[in-house]
Amino acid sequence: MPHDHHDHDHPHTLLPPDPALRVKALETLLERKGLLDPAALDEIIETYANKIGPQNGAAVVARAWADEDFHRALLTDATAAVSEMGFYGRQGEHMVAVENTDDTHNVVVCTLCSCYPWPLLGIPPGWYKSDAYRARVVREPRKVLAEFGLTLPEGKKVRVWDSTAEIRYLVVPQRPAGSEGLSQEDLAKLVTRESMIGTGLAKEQGA
Amino acid sequence: MSAPEPVFEAPWHAQAFALAVHLNAEGVFDWREWTQCFGAVLQEHGVSRELNGGDDYFLAWITALERICAQKQVADAGALAELKAGWERAYLATPHGHPVHLNAGEVKVG
Numbered sequence: 001m002p003h004d005h006h007d008h009d010h011p012h013t014l015l016p017p018d019p020a021l022r023v024k025a026l027e028t029l030l031e032r033k034g035l036l037d038p039a040a041l042d043e044i045i046e047t048y049a050n051k052i053g054p055q056n057g058a059a060v061v062a063r064a065w066a067d068e069d070f071h072r073a074l075l076t077d078a079t080a081a082v083s084e085m086g087f088y089g090r091q092g093e094h095m096v097a098v099e100n101t102d103d104t105h106n107v108v109v110c111t112l113c114s115c116y117p118w119p120l121l122g123i124p125p126g127w128y129k130s131d132a133y134r135a136r137v138v139r140e141p142r143k144v145l146a147e148f149g150l151t152l153p154e155g156k157k158v159r160v161w162d163s164t165a166e167i168r169y170l171v172v173p174q175r176p177a178g179s180e181g182l183s184q185e186d187l188a189k190l191v192t193r194e195s196m197i198g199t200g201l202a203k204e205q206g207a
Numbered sequence: 208m209s210a211p212e213p214v215f216e217a218p219w220h221a222q223a224f225a226l227a228v229h230l231n232a233e234g235v236f237d238w239r240e241w242t243q244c245f246g247a248v249l250q251e252h253g254v255s256r257e258l259n260g261g262d263d264y265f266l267a268w269i270t271a272l273e274r275i276c277a278q279k280q281v282a283d284a285g286a287l288a289e290l291k292a293g294w295e296r297a298y299l300a301t302p303h304g305h306p307v308h309l310n311a312g313e314v315k316v317g
Contacts, residue, residue, distance in 0.1 A: 013301045019262075020219035022269050025290035026226060028309060029282045035233060036226075044225040049214045090228060091238070112246035114264070123214050123224070130260035131253045165242040 053122035054193035056087045057170060060120060061196065062187035064097075065175045075099060078170060082120060091118040091168065098161060099172040100198075105156055106171045107145065107198030109137045110163040117168035121193060128197065138162070148199040171195065173202040220265045227272055236275050244278075245271040 016024075030036035060082050064071040073081040078097040082088065095117050098106040110116065111134050116124040127133050137144045141158045145151070152158065161169040173195040179187060182205065194200030215221035231238055248271040252258060258267070276282035290309075297312030 011303065013298045013303050013305070013307055015295065015298045017217075017219065019266055019269050020217075020222070021291050021294050022273070022287070023219050023222045023226065024294050025287045026269075026272060026276065026282060027222070028290050028294070029286055030226075030230070030276070033281060035235060035281060036229065040229055040232075041222065041225045044228050045215075045221045048224070049221065053214070090232070113242050113249055115242060126216075126260035126264070128260065129258075129264045131249075131258045133260075165239040 048118070048123055052119060054120075054191075054196065055188070056085075056122075057117070057120035057193070057196045058188040058191035059184070060085060060087065060170070061172055061191045061202075062184045064172055065179075065187055066184050074172070087119040089119050091116065094166055095120065095168050095170060096161075097170045097172050098159070100174045102174075103155075103157060104159055105145075105152055105198065106159050106161060106169075107137060107141055108161045108163055108169045108171060109134055111135070111138060112162075112164065115163035115165055115168055117163075117170050120170055121196060125193070145199060148194065150200055171198040173200075176202045176204045178205045216261060217265075220262075223265050223268050223272065227268065230272075230276070235279055235281055241271070241275065244275045247271075248274065 015021075027036060027038070027041075031038065060074065063085070064074050070081065074097045078095040079088070079093070081097075082095060098108075100106055109128075114124050114129045114134075116128065133144065138160055141160050142152060145158070163169055173191065175187075176190055179190060182190075190203045190205065192200055192203060195202045215224065227241060230236060231241060236244075245268065248267045249258065249264075252263065252267045252270075258264060273282070273284070273287060277284060293309055293312045294307075295312065297307050297309050300311045301307045
């Protein structure tokens with residue numbers, strides 16, 4: 001008879017990994033000093049795990065594709081334009097939108113650490129935080145982009161934007177061919193996280 | 208459609224992340240100070256090996272949190288080490304399936 005005896009192998013509670021204990025120690029100390037509200041921590045985690053993510057940035061890009069006034073506003077003052085859509089807050093104090101064109105492709109990095117427009121894209125993916133990406137995309141952007149499966153035409157210029165604590169960039173990808181007549185909601189489905197960092201393009205309809 | 212990848216790979220990644228965001232919001236440090244401290248730790252950790260942006264990244268994040276909290280005099284290393292040891296004892300002293308409380312790991316003195 002199959003039994004799950006897993007629990008009985010451990011008379012005491014499993015010890016969490018070392019870094020988890022370091023975090024617990026910090027939390028305990030800060031809580032004792034009145035600097036920490038555990039409920040506030042839970043709320044932050046909940047927000048970033050579920051409510052904030054690339055879907056926000058995708059809605060912004062889709063609107064820019066469909067609405068010429070918004071497009072102009074976004075490129076003039078991205079922080080104001082996206083705040084109006086409700087996308088503002090921590091690490092989004094000063095956002096700048098850079099637009100891909102037939103001549104220029106934009107890609108974003110943070111060479112210092114991992115600055116990123118949280119309100120629009122959520123928490124950065126692992127590769128964005130890796131040494132390999134941070135060091136190499138500045139030095140050899142075409143090669144790094146090719147490794148993401150994005151091979152740019154010979155004559156196309158690549159601009160690399162280095163995010164900082166003060167300025168976070170959002171790439172506005174080119175609107176894919178064949179997307180005429182789609183609603184903003186359907187357009188947003190074509191906008192991937194990678195396309196807003198610049199390591200990818202917007203998807204083609206039906207792709 | 209493939210399932211979305213989890214935002215945080217481990218609970219402690221999320222806890223460490225939220226801790227920095229919260230302390231910034233509470234005014235313990237500003238974000239510029241944080242990126243400088245964190246950037247310096249990343250650089251130190253990256254000297255000997257290439258960081259992969261996963262556990263490595265959040266380990267550096269925790270080291271930076273400990274460092275900036277020490278600099279701001281809100282948490283000193285000795286107190287943190289004691290609390291960490293206390294939590295370790297508490298986990299080992301708590302029967303499986305029961306909530307773990309720090310006082311289960313208290314060292315009885317005298």
